[in-house]
Amino acid sequence: MKVQAIQDCITGEFKTQGDPAAEIQNAYTSDLLSDVMGNAPADSVLITVQGHKNTVAVANLVGMPAIILCNGRSVPQDMQESAEQEEIALYTTNLDQFTASYKIAHALGKI
Amino acid sequence: MLQIFQRHLSIPLRDEVYRNSRSISRSKWTERLHLQPKNIYTTGMQSIPINTYDSPTAVLELIYKLKVKDVMTSDIHTSTPSTTMGQVRTILKANSITGLPVIENKQILGIVSMEDVLQALDAGRIDAPVEQYMSKKLIVLEEDMPIFFAISYFGRYSYRRFPVINKANELVGIVTSRDITTKLLLEANREIERLEDETGTPQEVYTGQIERWFTVQSYDFENAGFASTEIKKILKGRSINSQTARRIAISAYELEMNLVVHSKGGSIHFLMDDSRVLVQADDTGPGIEDVEAALTEGYTTATEWIRSLGFGAGMGLPNVQRVSDEFSLTSEPSRGTHAKSIILLPRHEQKQINQTAQKE
The missing domain is CATH 3.30.565.10 (Histidine kinase-like ATPase, C-terminal domain)
Structure with missing residues (x-):
């Protein structure tokens, strides 16, 4: 699925657009940045509640084109700026990680 | 009265400490640094600007590691109880020092100072033996004590130097606050060099x-x-x-x-x-x-x-x-x-x- 298609399966809004045409092949759900760093597949979307600048750094380093911030967590200014700079899509939703995860899994054809 | 400070002995009352005991000798370290040995008594030595409780860790490590014998001067001038005060004056003058330990059979009996010489002169008794004028109340350090002890004693008393004895109570040296600060500087320098080598650019x-x-x-x-x-x-x-x-x-x-x-x-x-x-x-x-x-x-x-x-x-x-x-x-x-x-x-x-x- 394309990054842009996140809004079709999860209610929420894009804080940054990133690269709307980038391809998402997988997803990884975690709040531990070292866990994301070590285990998340590249070209996947990160589903998390960690709303700060370092989440963007990790996504960037791992090669994740999008971050879904769950539970209605707000996006700090520096996180937003960092995501814009690194061209990473930042999407916020009121859904929790489990719900967001299975909706994305469904959209990816995993279930 | 000779007071030997053991590690865990309590410190005697100030009154017991005879304040004017002194003896000066050149430090081998100051010589290596090419510093002019000074008359510490007349130049007014200040206390060591290091404390023994919240100095940087590296300094604390050093003052616990270094022993009094590592910093003391062992090449010292001495007199015997029967030396005359006139002879003492000659030795003090010839060596630009202000005090001499008085020893007999390697045991320290007291310290005779320039002030004692002046008193003898005033009394017209310059030919009197040292034992009549020397001060017998003094504090000595043991050579195996960490310099931590010496520093705390320099801080506590107005002495500028302490005689150092070994386990057999024999006089083996003299330690001044200058000896300690000089040695600490040299050791700190060495430590910095070592750290620089360790963290330098990879080969x-x-x-x-x-x-x-x-x-x-x-x-x-x-x-x-x-x-x-x-x-x-x-x-x-x-x-x-x-x-x-x-x-x-x-x-x-x-x-x-x-x-x-x-x-x-x-x-x-x-x-x-x-x-x-x-x-x-x-x-x-x-x-x-x-x-x-x-x-x-x-x-x-x-x-x-x-x-x-x-x-x-x-x-x-x-x-x-x-x-x-x-x-x-x-x-x-x-x-x-x-x-x-x-x-x-x-x-x-x-x-x-x-x-x-x-x-x-």
Whole structure:
């Protein structure tokens, strides 16, 4: 699925657009940045509640084109700026990680 | 009365301390420094500007490690009880000193000073023997005491020097506050040189290399990830394949975050040539208590606050170890931590880099 298609399966809004045409092949759900760093597949979307600048750094380093911030967590200014700079899509939703995860899994054809 | 200060003996009342006992001799260390030996008595020596409770750790280590015998002057002038006061005056004058220990059979009996000589002169008794004028109340140090004791005594009393005795109560030297500060300076210098050698630039010299240094501040989450993001950009610029670049990025990021979260601050050293990448993190402390545990997945010493930010999951160092082809971690609680990660570039990548380099 394309990054842009996140809004079709999860209610929420894009804080940054990133690269709307980038391809998402997988997803990884975690709040531990070292866990994301070590285990998340590249070209996947990160589903998390960690709303700060370092989440963007990790996504960037791992090669994740999008971050879904769950539970209605707000996006700090520096996180937003960092995501814009690194061209990473930042999407916020009121859904929790489990719900967001299975909706994305469904959209990816995993279930 | 001779008072010997043992490690755990309480200190006698000030009144018991005879304040004018003195003897001066040149310090072998001041001679090595080519300093003019001074008459410490008349120049008014100040107390040692080091305390024994909250000085920097390195200084505290030194003052516990060094013994009185390491700093004292052993080549000293002495007199016997039967030496005349006139002879004492000659010795004091000839050697530019202001006091002499009085010994008999290697045992210290007292100290005779310039003031005592003046008193004898006033009384017209310059031919009187030393034993009639010497002061017998004095405090001595033992040669095996850490200089920590000497420093606290210099701070406590107005003495400028203490006679030093060995286990057999024989006089073996004299220690002045100048001896201590000079020796401490020399030892501190040596320690700095040693640390510089230890943390100096690595010996490996690569050809056609890219090298970067990044400074990482403790708890600086604002700029955390900067070094690894920059490194990722370099890799991208050199068309390193994404799988290898990711391993290098993981190594750099985790080492960088470790500096932010756990260290007092440090540096990231990135060095890439056409066959491998080195990422090295060095900090100045506080060091890792248990290196083996630190490499065990899930082991963490991070605070609740750090963990709430998604760090400190105990996966950092194990992640680095996993992605590295060569990995080393050395740490000492008081000396800091040095982590080194080397990732070899695959053969076809080496070729690619050469081509890119040629184009440049």
